[in-house]
Amino acid sequence: MAGSREAVLGALRAASPAPVPRPPTGRRPAAPEDPVAALRQAVEAAGGALESVCDGDLAGALARLEGFAAAARVWSAHPGLESRGLPDGPEAVEALEFAVLPGLLAVAECGAVWNEPSPADRRAALLADHLVLAVPEDAVVPTLHEAYARIRPAAEPFGWLLAGPSKTADIEQSLVLGAHGPRALSLLLIGGPTR
Amino acid sequence: MSHSERAATFVADAERTRWHDESLWFVRERRDRAADAVPDWEALRDEAAGIKRHALSRLPALWEEFETAARRRGVRVHWAVDAEEHNRIVLDLLRERGVGRVVKSKSMLTEECGLNPALEAAGVEVVDTDLGERIVQLRREPPSHIVLPAIHLRKEEVGELFAEQLGSPPGLADPTELTRVARRHLRERFHAAEAGITGVNFAVAETGGLVICTNEGNADLGTALPPLHVASVGLEKIVPRMADVAVFLRLLARSATGQAITAYTSHYHGPAAPGRELHLVVVDNGRSRLLAHPSLWESLACIRCGACLNTCPVFRRSGGHSYATPVPGPIGSVLAPAREPAGHASLPHACSLCGSCADVCPVRIPLHHQLLTHRAELLASGLRPGRRRRALALAAAVLERPRLFAALGWLARRVGRRLPALLLERLGAPWSRGRALPELPRESFRALHARRSRRDGR
Numbered sequence: 001m002a003g004s005r006e007a008v009l010g011a012l013r014a015a016s017p018a019p020v021p022r023p024p025t026g027r028r029p030a031a032p033e034d035p036v037a038a039l040r041q042a043v044e045a046a047g048g049a050l051e052s053v054c055d056g057d058l059a060g061a062l063a064r065l066e067g068f069a070a071a072a073r074v075w076s077a078h079p080g081l082e083s084r085g086l087p088d089g090p091e092a093v094e095a096l097e098f099a100v101l102p103g104l105l106a107v108a109e110c111g112a113v114w115n116e117p118s119p120a121d122r123r124a125a126l127l128a129d130h131l132v133l134a135v136p137e138d139a140v141v142p143t144l145h146e147a148y149a150r151i152r153p154a155a156e157p158f159g160w161l162l163a164g165p166s167k168t169a170d171i172e173q174s175l176v177l178g179a180h181g182p183r184a185l186s187l188l189l190i191g192g193p194t195r
Numbered sequence: 196m197s198h199s200e201r202a203a204t205f206v207a208d209a210e211r212t213r214w215h216d217e218s219l220w221f222v223r224e225r226r227d228r229a230a231d232a233v234p235d236w237e238a239l240r241d242e243a244a245g246i247k248r249h250a251l252s253r254l255p256a257l258w259e260e261f262e263t264a265a266r267r268r269g270v271r272v273h274w275a276v277d278a279e280e281h282n283r284i285v286l287d288l289l290r291e292r293g294v295g296r297v298v299k300s301k302s303m304l305t306e307e308c309g310l311n312p313a314l315e316a317a318g319v320e321v322v323d324t325d326l327g328e329r330i331v332q333l334r335r336e337p338p339s340h341i342v343l344p345a346i347h348l349r350k351e352e353v354g355e356l357f358a359e360q361l362g363s364p365p366g367l368a369d370p371t372e373l374t375r376v377a378r379r380h381l382r383e384r385f386h387a388a389e390a391g392i393t394g395v396n397f398a399v400a401e402t403g404g405l406v407i408c409t410n411e412g413n414a415d416l417g418t419a420l421p422p423l424h425v426a427s428v429g430l431e432k433i434v435p436r437m438a439d440v441a442v443f444l445r446l447l448a449r450s451a452t453g454q455a456i457t458a459y460t461s462h463y464h465g466p467a468a469p470g471r472e473l474h475l476v477v478v479d480n481g482r483s484r485l486l487a488h489p490s491l492w493e494s495l496a497c498i499r500c501g502a503c504l505n506t507c508p509v510f511r512r513s514g515g516h517s518y519a520t521p522v523p524g525p526i527g528s529v530l531a532p533a534r535e536p537a538g539h540a541s542l543p544h545a546c547s548l549c550g551s552c553a554d555v556c557p558v559r560i561p562l563h564h565q566l567l568t569h570r571a572e573l574l575a576s577g578l579r580p581g582r583r584r585r586a587l588a589l590a591a592a593v594l595e596r597p598r599l600f601a602a603l604g605w606l607a608r609r610v611g612r613r614l615p616a617l618l619l620e621r622l623g624a625p626w627s628r629g630r631a632l633p634e635l636p637r638e639s640f641r642a643l644h645a646r647r648s649r650r651d652g653r
Contacts, residue, residue, distance in 0.1 A: 005274040011483035012255045012430065017492055020252040023245025029235040042455055110455035119467045122419050126412055144441035153437060153462040154402035161460040166412040170327035170343065172350045173218050174370035179326060179411035180378060
């Protein structure tokens, strides 16, 4: 209601404390000496796995993931890989074994990967059993500060930072992977000529 | 009923109390390790505290900036002065679209507004999709913790509940198997839902965007599958710039659970596709009144990480339900009496003033000072029991008069030592219940000090 908008903003104007200046921002902590090692540690702590793909061979790296070669249904949002075994209809995504998404960058300090999925890619990434994120190896940034300086979240209706598989510890603090979404997450750092 | 009366029910089960205490201390230790691994942690807290106070001092301008940017991206922004209006807005949105089934991800604001009962009364099926929240929803009780809603329950109790209500095999007590049962049950509900309701972690003024953090991905499933997304946000959740989110994200999960970041950190800037809708309900419900308080306004900086709950010796040993508020623990004991003093007057006293809450708060809210402020204000407004007021007035009268203090001390040491402990406890009841009176010394501190000074020739 228009009346409520004015009532709320009016109440806020009347209640606002004296202006507090914005603190200086833009401070940056020291970057880790070995960003890839820090990233690996963070990804593993989040319940995921990291593979360095030095030769740029995405297909080869995927084939080495447990269960991938035999997987019947694979969703790919990555330009370097074809989807396979997708039947039509909504049940298609429900039975996905793998979803492969490109990541714009990875954050060494926390293991998160930035991705801007289409609605269909997003559903696939949430419903597949095993999520694979492929990120160029030169796109590892030290912390979220550097990440937000590079990404443009507002350019797309949706974007997300993904760190490890879906998880919960709501029953007696016991960590369980795959609360709702993927039970496993692999981050492939793609190097070499064809990345 | 007071906090201590409700806590009596919880502590009657000594085994549960011990286990609850240890589980939360374990989370606190994980938080410490995560914080210690960040070299600029204290500077980060300063920065976050500064940004929040800056934002709180200019909320009208930030929300107007947000609204303009969000509208441009196709977000429909609604304003609610109180809980009732919030619930009416959400219900109207659902009714207009003929929605009968809703999935909801964790939102302490909708708990505060009593949204679930309001929707259920109108015939809408609401399913909480966070595992812990679903557990307490099935038990028809409120969450006991803002991050770990079912921390007060044992796995055997969850197994019994699921056997009864979800048809799982009786006797199941393995957390992984129980989680799988809930996953299958909730997956059906996600597919059947016609709308998803979520809370909001950060609203970004600069871009008109919303940032929502979960570990399970339940907010994502709830907004990616149904065509309608309704998000509810408190006025205090706005930050000026997108880059500010980095500062808070580095603090939030580490403070909450000791993780570096939640598994899903989702950024919404308008509906994801044509035919989909994104609505935001901006809620006051007492926040503007709290903002006007000369010192308590800083409590609006809270980012709901739960660190103050996990570290609080009273919370760990009394359980979240003893607070009888949507947000329990130290921050809840500041927020609830500010909103409704008469109903929550005992909460600022569920505190030993140890200050551990303020030590871990990522946005540096001086929580124990605020609890002390509440105590003084509640006492002055006559909301505390009369005998407490009289006892404090008596104490003040004695402490203001050094000679009287010395004389009464002398008397207490002479007479008090001869009185049976039981009688002293009776005299001090109910305050002395659960508190052991130390043995009275033979000599006062001042006498001891004077004697030693003489001995040392000072």
